[in-house]
Amino acid sequence: MTRYRHLPFQLHVSLLTAVVVLFVGGLISALDFNHLRARLEADSVNQARGMSRETTDRIQKTLGPAEVAVKMIAHSKLSEAWTLDDRMAFAGMLHEILTSAPDIRSLYVGYDNGDIFMVLAMRNDTQRAAMQAPPGTQFVVHNVSHDESADNNTLIYIDKDFHIISTVDNSDVAAHYDPRKRPWYQQARQAKRFVRTEPYRFFSVPEIGTTLAITSADGRAVAACDISLDSLQQMLVAQQTLPGRVLALVDPNGNVLTSNLAGFASMGRAPDGTPRAMSASDMQRAPILEHLIETLRSAGMREWIRNVTDQNGTAWYTSVSRLTIDEADPLFMVSAIRSGELMQAAVHAQIVDVLITLAILVLSLPVIWVLAGSVAKPLKELTAQADTMRRFDPNPSQHVLRSRISELDRLAVQMAAMKRTIRRFLGTIRAVAGEPEFEPLVRVLLTEILAEAHADAGVLYLTDHDGEQLLPTSALDARTGETVAGLSSLVIADAPVLIRSALADNVPRTGQLSNADILQTGYAEFMLGAGHAAVVPLVNRQKLLVGVFVLLHSRPLEQMQMSFISELTSLFVSAIETRELIKSQRELFDSFIQLIAKAIDAKSPYTGGHCNRVPELMRMLAQAACDTHDGPWKDFSLNALQWEELHVAAWLHDCGKITTPEYVVDKATKLETLYDRIHEIRMRFEVLKCHAEIDCLKSIEAGVDRAAAEAKRDASLRELDEEFAFIAQCNEGGESMDAADAARLARIAERTWVRTLDDRLGVSYDERQRKEREPAVPLPAREKLLADKVEHRFVRNASSDLIGAPDNPWGFRIKMPELLYNRGELHNLSVSRGTLSEEERFKINEHILQTIVMLSQLPFPRHMRNIPEIAGGHHERMDGAGYPMGLKREQMSPLARMMAIVDIFEALTAGDRPYKKGKTLSESIRIMARMKDGHHIDPDVFELFLRSGVYRDYASRFMDVEQIDDVDIAQYLEAAPDPELVA
Known part of the structure; x- marks a missing residue:
């Protein structure tokens, strides 16, 4: 018998997972490294090209204004000025050019007789020392003149405002300077065009730069300017986006004009010791530059060269870009960076990938170990769910468990269905307990029954008072979710056989309805045709029929579904009884309220129909506030319970008048x-x-x-x-x-x-x-x-x-x-x-006190606790001068403030009082406007009363035609309060 070495399932899965994770992680790391390396190389090339373009633009921006300035000087009369005075006339122009172009060190004109007229900008103390300039010198005018009697060497020191500080004649500074011996003069005369010299050390100041020169129109003078290369070095340093990148600007002769290397000196020494531009041989600290210059020469000064070079065992990514600046000789931008520095991000990413792979492996092994042992987890969870169902707590957030094991999968599906049934049953119970309105409750129950029965449609009938007819209360098409109207009543004695048999025994029945039955009942509205039906009678605790459910579906109901539906319908019967009891009590309560109000109106003709009209006007004004979406009423709203509270308060706002003696009211x-x-x-x-x-x-x-x-x-x-x-x-x-x-x-x-x-x-x-x-x-x-x-x-x-x-x-x-x-x-x-005497007038006013006392003693439910405040505040004033509590505006609720305006407007316009004639609309609004200005009524409510048109709607319903006239409400909405009334 073969013996196998048994390993735990968790170990098998864990080892397989480790192999897969390592393989996939290594593959991803290799692909990521190659992709990132290619991207870094491409980015390096793009950056080099971008720096070349930026350098070209920067040099052109530097040389462009200088070229324009030199050409302008060459074409000016300065080339024909032979005396110092004539030349000084142009010094201001040269000063303006030097001020606007900080890279230009000096502007000058060399004449064919050896004269020179030069204006230098003193940018630092080193330059001032070279020119022996006193403190405060910003510009130096250097003029060398040759005449028959003597040679004159004049220095004029000028401050920043171009005022002369001092003048030195026969100075020994550049005393033997002859422009005709300078390269720039000779190249310009020889080329007969605009020239740019190779970098060299300026004669006037110890800096390396280049000179731009051009011969004047008459050929007797050469105009020139000196450009320093210091700004180019700053530009290269700023362009160093990668650490370790070497950048240099080289001329065709191999001279290094500038570089981004720290401590780079732009001046070298010739073999004879004289200053000159730095060459590649001087760059021992950066031998890669010498190699690049040799590459440039061997390639014939091509426009673009890209290469990977090995220098002393180090791989360098190099590039050379040709910069075409002007019509003079081009310059070259050379760039080099070590492979290790360029690929540092790729190496770092590869290390991160490896670490992530290892981390995933370390973290996944425990997870896989746990998951491998989770085969029995569905059973454990199903057991837990069964326990929650036992406690009637089917958590809706629990998902349906699925398993590859068919028995477990079927059990999970059935368990989920059971949970849904219990959850729906509990939801129905909560709906019955929490829904105060009968119509929404009927729809909820009908929807639940149709969903549980998988029916296509259903109708709920309630019996009439005599129990002889079935009145359709709600009809729902489950396929569309829409309510169906238009069903007619059914006489029980003439109903289809299936319905009659179910009602005769008060037990549920299932069967089929014929086409004739469909037409008789009006079920053709559902567009179902003949089919299966279930009839479930609704019987109360007195064994009396109160209604019936008729369910229409395409297949017969199962016995289990019928049992559940029967339980639901018994719950519905209980809900109907409860709702009917609540409804009857509410109607009785409302009838008592109206009885009291109408008794007060009937008690004295002096109150007319006041208590009947105030509730309607109050409802109209409150609805207008709810419909307003801006101003002080934008957040005002009333729910169903608050509307009920307002209804009761409006009807009982004068209930205290029932205690007022009739003779006092009618006196x-x-x-x-x-x-x-x-x-x-x-x-x-x-x-x-x-x-x-x-x-x-x-x-x-x-x-x-x-x-x-x-x-x-x-x-x-x-x-x-x-x-x-x-x-x-x-x-x-x-x-x-x-x-x-x-x-x-x-x-x-x-x-x-x-x-x-x-x-x-x-x-x-x-x-x-x-x-x-x-x-x-x-x-x-x-x-x-x-x-x-x-x-x-x-x-x-x-x-x-x-x-x-x-x-x-x-x-x-x-x-x-x-x-x-x-x-x-x-x-x-x-x-x-x-x-009225003082005592009788108080007796009249006492009705509001009695209203509050009476209403405060009634055991109103919680949502009606504000009725005394709403009903009893209509004689208060906004300034606190009203009665009975002397409340101010901010102490009154919005509904109490509304009640005050409603009470006043109804009293003013009432046309059924024997002691006075009802006022017209305009008269009433005018009086109320004065009351608003006198802080008697609330201005916000009064504005709402006018803007919403409530006064007009009320008048059309309750006022005589001769009382209704035009009212210009604008004057009451915009007019300021009358100071006398306010006082």
Whole structure:
């Protein structure tokens, strides 16, 4: 029997993975190195070409202005100036050129008689020392003249403003300088064109550079300028993009004009010791340059040379580029870089690739070791998922496990399906619990049932109140997800057989619907034709049919699906019962609210339909705020619960009026209570008039002259008639009462009449209690015509005292009169304005206090806790001068501020009040604008009220046609507040 050495599966997989990782990593590293090397070589060539172009441009930018300057001097009259004075006339021009071109060291003209006129720029102290210039010298004019008598060598030192500092004649500086012996002079005369010399050491300053020269038009002079090569070295240093790269600028003779090497000196020494340009033989510290120059010479000065050179065992990538500057001899840019320095990035990348490969190998081995042992992992995860399902926690984030083992794969698929079913069931339960509206809930349940049954369409019917008809509540096409409308009701007795049989036994049934059944039920809207159907009755806890689900599909349902659907429908029945209960309670609550509001309106004709119209106007204004997307209302919105809260608050905003006595609300005269007491006063005057008649008769009987007695009687009667007419006029309250009227009323009140009957007989218990506060007056009693008696004073009860207390629990800040009522006759007739006394006016205003007290005591749900604040704030002012709490604008919610405007506008425009005529739109808006300017109402809400057109929409629905006129709202939106109103 063959014995095999068994190795763990993890080890097999790990070794195979290591081999694959090493092979792939090595291959990637080699390919990456070759690719990067080729790219670096190409980048090096491109950089060399780019530096050549940039160097050419830089030299041309340096030599271009110099060439123009030299040619300009050659064509000027300076070439014909033979005296110092004539030549100095051109010094300013040369100064401007030197100032604008910092690379030009000097400009000069050499004449055929040996004269020279030169202007030098002193750029540093070394140059000043060479020219023996004093401090502050920026320019030096050097003039050498030869005449018959003597030779003159003049130096003129000039500052930066071109002012002469000093002049030195017969200076020994360049005393023997003869331009005709200089190379630039000789080359220009010989070439008869513009020339550029080889680099050399300038005669005037110790620098290496080149000279540009050209012969003047008459041929008697040569104009020239000196260009320093120092700036070229700085340029080469700046172009060194790779460390270790050697750059040099070489002329055709092999002279190195400049280089980027640190410490490079542009001056060498000839064998005789004289300064000259540095040659390649002088560059012992950079032998690669000498090799490149030899390569250049052997290649015949070609335009571009590229090569890889071995220099002392070191590989160099070299290139030579020809620079065509001008019509003079070209220059050459040579570049060299060691292979190791160029390929440093490639080597580094290769090392990184190797390290990454090793890191991947090290990191992957443990992973592969773990993965190799994960064959049993699907079973472990399925066990864990089964445990979560046992706890009714089918996590939706868990993916469907798939395996190459068919049994495990099928188990995973079935487990996932079970999880989806449980998750859908739990989701349906949450939807039922969390969806407050019935229609969305119906759609959710119908969608879930169709998805679980894999049905094509479904219809939910609910029974009518008599239980004889099925009313289609929701119909959904699962294929498109669209709701289908237009289905007709079904009479249960005439329904298709499948539906009747299911409803007869209240058990689910499956079967087929014929084409006739499809046409009868209206299911042709689904475009399905005859097919399979399932009918699931909905029966409540009282075993009464409340509805039925009809599911249409292309194949019969499985028993398991029917069982699950039956459970879902039982849940739906419970939801229907709950929703119906909530709906009925909400309708009952709403009917109570409207009952109270309508009772208040019916209680007094003076309020008209106020409580009915305010909710509608409030809804319109709140909707306008929700529809506004800019300004102070851009973030305002109301959800369904807040709309319900607003609805209740609007209907109950005046519920406190139910406690206001009707006679106070309807009080039309000052003496009116439950009846108008002016009739008592009239009767007293009648008694006084009878006494006047009696007194007249007694006087005549006593012997007084009849005519005199009757005249006195008539005067008394006239006075009594006038006084009663005055009292009656005061009772109407139509005009304000001044001090004179009050004094006259007091004088009339002093009249007396005789009461002979006990005024405590036949009165109520409460009135007798009030009268007994003072002793009874013996009969007959003489009483004043108008009196404020003790029984007229009604004291407050304890609950009223609590409302008026400074620390009351509702936060009321309102001044409360001492008495509940004061029905004193003189007190009421003396009311200065209107018909209401101070106590009665407070009673009117107390309705808002009672509104808040009543609403605060109701156990509103959490989302209705703001109803007292919304309903009770419509008499507050934005400046805090309102009542009952004296709230300011920032202390009020937006809905409370809206309620104030709605209440005012409805009261102004109401046309069903018996005591006044409804105002027109323009009058109402004008009054409200003044109230806004007086900080009575909120300006933002008022602007919304106008801009949204709510006032106009309300008028078209609730106001008479003659009240509706044009309103120019622009004047109220743009006008500034009236200072007098604000004050």
